[in-house]
Amino acid sequence: MVAVPAISTIYLSMTEWSGVGLPRFTGLINVRRLLFDDDNFIAALKNNVRWLAFFLTIPFIMSLSAAYGLSQIKRGVMFYRVSLFLPYILPSVVVATLWRFLLNPSSGFTGFLDKLGVPGFDKALLGTSHTALWAIAFIDNWHFWGFLTILFLVALQNVPRELYESAELDGANEFQRFRYVALPGIRPTLVFMLMMVGIWSFLVFDYVWVLTKGGPAGSTEVLGTLVYRTAFGDFEAGYATLQGLGMAFFASASLISFGILRKRGWEI
Amino acid sequence: MTKLKSRPSVLNIPLTFFSLFAIYPIAVLVMNSLKSRRDLGLNPSGLPKHLLWSNYRIAFNQSKFLHHATNSLLLVFLTVTIVLTLGGLAAYSLARLKPRGSNGVMVYMLVVSALPLWLYIVPLFFLWRQVGLLNNYFGLVLLYVALNSPFAIFLLRSFLIRIPREIEEAAIMDGATKMKVFTKVLLPISWSSFLTVGLVVALNVWNEFQVAFILINDEEKLPIATSFFAFQQTFGNDWTLTSAVGVMVIAPVLLLFFIFQRKFTDGLVQGSVKG
Numbered sequence: 001m002v003a004v005p006a007i008s009t010i011y012l013s014m015t016e017w018s019g020v021g022l023p024r025f026t027g028l029i030n031v032r033r034l035l036f037d038d039d040n041f042i043a044a045l046k047n048n049v050r051w052l053a054f055f056l057t058i059p060f061i062m063s064l065s066a067a068y069g070l071s072q073i074k075r076g077v078m079f080y081r082v083s084l085f086l087p088y089i090l091p092s093v094v095v096a097t098l099w100r101f102l103l104n105p106s107s108g109f110t111g112f113l114d115k116l117g118v119p120g121f122d123k124a125l126l127g128t129s130h131t132a133l134w135a136i137a138f139i140d141n142w143h144f145w146g147f148l149t150i151l152f153l154v155a156l157q158n159v160p161r162e163l164y165e166s167a168e169l170d171g172a173n174e175f176q177r178f179r180y181v182a183l184p185g186i187r188p189t190l191v192f193m194l195m196m197v198g199i200w201s202f203l204v205f206d207y208v209w210v211l212t213k214g215g216p217a218g219s220t221e222v223l224g225t226l227v228y229r230t231a232f233g234d235f236e237a238g239y240a241t242l243q244g245l246g247m248a249f250f251a252s253a254s255l256i257s258f259g260i261l262r263k264r265g266w267e268i
Numbered sequence: 269m270t271k272l273k274s275r276p277s278v279l280n281i282p283l284t285f286f287s288l289f290a291i292y293p294i295a296v297l298v299m300n301s302l303k304s305r306r307d308l309g310l311n312p313s314g315l316p317k318h319l320l321w322s323n324y325r326i327a328f329n330q331s332k333f334l335h336h337a338t339n340s341l342l343l344v345f346l347t348v349t350i351v352l353t354l355g356g357l358a359a360y361s362l363a364r365l366k367p368r369g370s371n372g373v374m375v376y377m378l379v380v381s382a383l384p385l386w387l388y389i390v391p392l393f394f395l396w397r398q399v400g401l402l403n404n405y406f407g408l409v410l411l412y413v414a415l416n417s418p419f420a421i422f423l424l425r426s427f428l429i430r431i432p433r434e435i436e437e438a439a440i441m442d443g444a445t446k447m448k449v450f451t452k453v454l455l456p457i458s459w460s461s462f463l464t465v466g467l468v469v470a471l472n473v474w475n476e477f478q479v480a481f482i483l484i485n486d487e488e489k490l491p492i493a494t495s496f497f498a499f500q501q502t503f504g505n506d507w508t509l510t511s512a513v514g515v516m517v518i519a520p521v522l523l524l525f526f527i528f529q530r531k532f533t534d535g536l537v538q539g540s541v542k543g
Contacts, residue, residue: 008391008395009387009388009390009391012390012391019393019394019397062286065282066282066283066286069279069282069283070283072279073279073280073283076280076283079287080283080286080287081533082526082529083287083290083291084286084287084290085532085533086290086291086294086522086525087290087293087294088536089471089475089521089522089525089532089536090294090475090518090521091474091475091477091492091493091496091517091518091521092475092477092493093477093493093494093496093497093500093517094297094493094496094514094517094518097496097500097504097510097514098293098294098296098297098511098514099293100504101296101300101312101507101510101511102293102296102313107308107309107312107313107507109313111312112313142289142290142293146290147536147537150533150537151537154537199382199384202384203384203385203386205386205478206477206478209481210477210497223386224386227386227390228482231390231393232393232482237390237391237394240390241390241391244386244387244388244389244390245387247384247386247387248383248384248386248387251384252382255382
């Protein structure tokens with residue numbers, strides 16, 4: 001089901017094709033264009049790398065601290081579990097629309113912060129070139145990080161309690177228990193999720209498309225929106241296929257780099 | 269376990285803050301859906317002055333909610349049925365019968381489920397157009413089944429493989445066929461894992477935007493998520509109506525989540541690690 005289109009991808013990526021009629025085989029001309037002559041691709045790729053940097057840090061810091069907190073308390077865990085997970089099950093379109101309202105400078109949170117006199121919230125975060133991408137990442141993360149929290153919580157619950165107890169007897173403080181007991185205890189899960197987030201960061205589409213469509217002035221264009229635009233806006237299906245292939249290349253690069261680090265004897 | 273000093277009071281502060289961060293925006297959506305436009309302008313993030321239920325009637329009609337929700341329910345029904353039937357049989361086969369090439373199938377599924385949609389969606393779009401599967405639920409369901417099956421098969425297999433073989437042996441002794449063993453012995457004791465997978469697949473299909481956005485552009489046939497996108501493109505400035513439609517879109521999801529909370533979290537969390 002998936003493999004056949006995937007193989008035809010390779011052929012089509014070397015053609016000039018509008019999507020109608022027969023593709024015209026052009027060999028490596030598309031590849032040369034992608035590598036040396038496509039500023040949009042490079043710009044989009046840079047945004048995906050920014051996205052990656054955001055998602056490899058902020059959600060992990062938030063969810064590791066929340067999951068550790070949840071693993072240490074006894075009462076109310078169920079309430080926190082449900083409320084933190086809630087945003088994850090909502091459809092991306094609704095979440096994106098809701099947050100566009102909340103980040104509207106004349107209403108919602110940012111309007112409120114602006115009235116309080118907090119600097120930086122007097123403009124439309126989604127409508128300003130240098131904040132838009134981060135605003136979208138923030139919104140996507142609002143939806144995503146609770147999922148990561150529950151995932152880590154499940155892993156943390158498998159860390160033997162005795163380890164915490166003996167660390168406590170040795171006089172370890174809260175942070176040391178987190179750093180030397182909890183974190184090593186869930187390392188496989190943590191590394192796996194870092195890798196998955198690495199892959200997903202190159203594939204983002206929904207939130208960007210619903211919130212800004214890549215604008216303002218291309219400042220939030222990512223590979224997903226670029227491929228969509230090339231194929232269905234510019235009718236360059238052959239070239240869009242190659243861009244999609246490039247996207248998959250960077251996504252799998254995340255996978256491969258983890259493999260290499262592991263081979264090199266990194267303890268991951 | 270009891271020896272551990274309890275230190276809940278301090279940790280509750282950040283955790284409460286985190287859950288407010290998660291819940292409050294959803295509360296704003298619900299509150300705004302019941303405000304008048306004037307009320308919303310004066311008071312964008314607090315409780316409504318009067319509960320304006322008529323917003324829902326207008327939103328329900330304007331967004332053709334019933335029509336698009338029915339579209340999505342049909343897609344959910346078809347996808348869940350096919351994934352559970354084919355995926356269940358495949359999982360049974362991989363867990364118990366182990367025909368030649370089972371490992372190959374597992375590896376194949378692992379590889380294809382890792383292939384990103386963007387790698388093949390453009391050629392697939394034009395292929396679908398060629399064979400008349402654009403704007404066609406069969407074409408969409410086909411892709412949904414392909415996208416959801418690997419996860420379903422892995423998860424169901426891991427449930428089935430944990431069932432002790434002794435349970436089936438009595439039935440096999442009595443001369444039950446392999447199919448009978450599956451339907452009469454294994455299904456009754458593993459229905460809860462099928463429910464978990466069914467719920468996750470249903471959620472995926474109800475919420476799905478990207479594929480439907482590319483493959484369906486006939487207004488009549490839009491499923492709920494893409495129809496909400498179209499609605500907020502037109503009525504986006506009317507936040508009260510947009511919020512009301514948003515609440516209607518997420519209401520069934522929230523309802524099922526509160527009933528089957530454990531199954532949703534287990535299914536989604538395990539699915540991502542195993543699948």
